[in-house]
Amino acid sequence: MELIYWLRLKLKRAFDRIRNENLKKNALTAIPFWIASIITGLIAVLYTKLFLAAENLTVYLITWHAWLLFILTPTCFLAAWWIVKKFAPYAKGSGIPQVMAGLQISQPKNDGKLNKLLGVKIIVVKVISSIVMALGGGAIGREGPTIQIAASVFKIVYQVLPKWWPKIAKRNMIVTGAAAGLAAAFNTPLGGIVFAIEELTKTHFSYFKTAIFSSVIIAGLSAQALLGPYLYLGYPKIDHLSPFIFSGVLLVAIISGLLGSTMSKLILVIFAWKAKFKFTYQHALYVAGCAFILAGIAFFVDTSVLGSGKDIMQHSLFTGDKYLPWYMPLLRIGGPLVSFTTGAAGGIFAPALGAGASIGAVVSSWFQLSDTDTNLLILAGMVAFLTGVTRSPFTSVILVLEMTDRHSVIFHLILAGMVASLVSIIVDKHSLYDHLKTQYVKDVEMEENNDVVNPAERGGDVIADEPAGSKEV
The missing domain is CATH 1.10.3080.10 (Clc chloride channel)
Structure with a gap:
């Protein structure tokens, strides 16, 4: 009898906990997120x-x-x-x-x-x-x-x-x-x-x-x-690294950080120029011009200018053909430049990673580095270029680590991200996203107040104003 009483008491207490208002509130709060x-x-x-x-x-x-x-x-x-x-x-x-x-x-x-x-x-x-x-x-x-x-x-x-x-x-x-x-x-x-x-x-x-x-x-x-479970890129081979590889990481980080922030600055300059367009046909001509430029480069120079850049990352990391031609970083910067500024939908995360990978591969070719050292510089370039665009070095590092599962080089990649974040300030104090965020806030507020023409009428382009409050959101 005592055992039955003890079980009933335990069940009652458990039921009371389930009925607890805080528990129910927490469960209801979590359901929308799930x-x-x-x-x-x-x-x-x-x-x-x-x-x-x-x-x-x-x-x-x-x-x-x-x-x-x-x-x-x-x-x-x-x-x-x-x-x-x-x-x-x-x-x-x-x-x-x-x-x-x-x-x-x-x-x-x-x-x-x-x-x-x-x-x-x-x-x-x-x-x-x-x-x-x-x-x-x-x-x-x-x-x-x-x-x-x-x-x-x-x-x-x-x-x-x-x-x-x-x-x-x-x-x-x-x-x-x-x-x-x-x-x-x-x-x-x-x-x-x-x-x-x-x-x-x-x-x-x-x-x-x-x-x-x-x-x-x-x-x-x-x-x-x-x-299914997968890695965005895969498992590049990174072992037996040169003891001097940190100098290569620093060089790639500086170049990639500067080029990433420069690409962002050029995007903002183009948006500021496009904001002066008064007629829809001007935007249409610009979009068509970008398309023909991209098609011309792909046809006469290299089709690697097309697409997100993931193929370049995979080719450089997982084949014996590690080195890329000197002009590849220019293509991987120019491609997103003419695609992103059209005003159509499309992200810049993957293209930034592809551009950084191409920089790492080209720098490796200058010194004829081994395959494993080249792989590290490719990953460092990806982190650094993305940091130059976003100014979020830790996000860039964690993303690349999780894409490749190469946690043994975490210190190398953190170094690349921090150096790129520092040198990016030379080009612009704020990230591309900060500038665009500031302009979007202005656009929706002015459109709501009917103070300006709808962004759809003027192409919705962004003027590179100084972000208010930096990254405070």
Whole structure:
């Protein structure tokens, strides 16, 4: 009898704990994050498959008849630009600055402005426009767009919660969505977490940690359930490194950091020039001109200028043909430059990694380094160039480490990221994303007040103003 009484007492206490209001509230608070994470993982998988299919189709077509580039690229570039201009002007470009701008204006009174940056229309237009760009050979990536898509998913889930649901901060949902999007895009859960801390928020991490950890894991597992466990790049061979390799890492970091920030500066200069266009046909002519430039380079020089740059990374890291021609970094900078500034959707994360990899391979060729030393300089170039663009060295380091599972060189890569972050300041004090975020905030505020013409009318281009408050979002 005493045993039965003891069991009943234990069951009653357990039931009381389940009925505990705080426990139920915590469970209800977590459910929206979990649901949004699963949706994010599924969308990321579908988007990845469509994007890769578009890139593969382009390769097939130009292998069949290279001259098709002069038809395919202008047609796709113009179509991708027009889709964004017509249906969702704030779906253009990467998507990360839009998320940063959304965080800055995430107060309830700004719901109308936030809907322009994140929402269902953004998701649809972002996917279609970027896939069309990829089909045209555009040097863009899908990772930045995935972040804006994921943040939109989390915001939508937040909006459909009933009024009686426990209160959840909208800002928390957006930050967590962006982290989950990056984790699902690159299959890098730690990268998503560090990205949220370093790039998106400066508040105390304890407010976000539970939601971010669980959402990143669920989104990543949802993607892996369909794609299987994989590394974004693979396992490059890195052992028996030269004792003098740190000098090579420093050289690559300096060059890549300077070139990454220079590319960002050129993008802003082009946007400032385009902002002076008064007529739609001027934007159309610019887009067509970019398409013909890209097609011409691919046809007459090297097709490596096309696409996200992932092929260059894989070729340099996993074949015996390590060294690249001296002009490859110029192609991998020029390709994203003419693709990103069209105003169509498409990210710059992967192209930045590809540009950095090409710099590492070229520098290695100067000194005829061994395969393992070359692989390290390629990874260092990827970290440094991405840092030059984003000014987020730790995010860059963690992403590259998780893509390759080469944790033995973490100190080399941290050195590359920190050096690149320092030298980038020579070109510009702020990152590309900071400049774009500032302009997006101005655009949505002025459009809301009807003080200027809709960005869709003027192409939605960005004037390279000084960011207000640096990276404070």
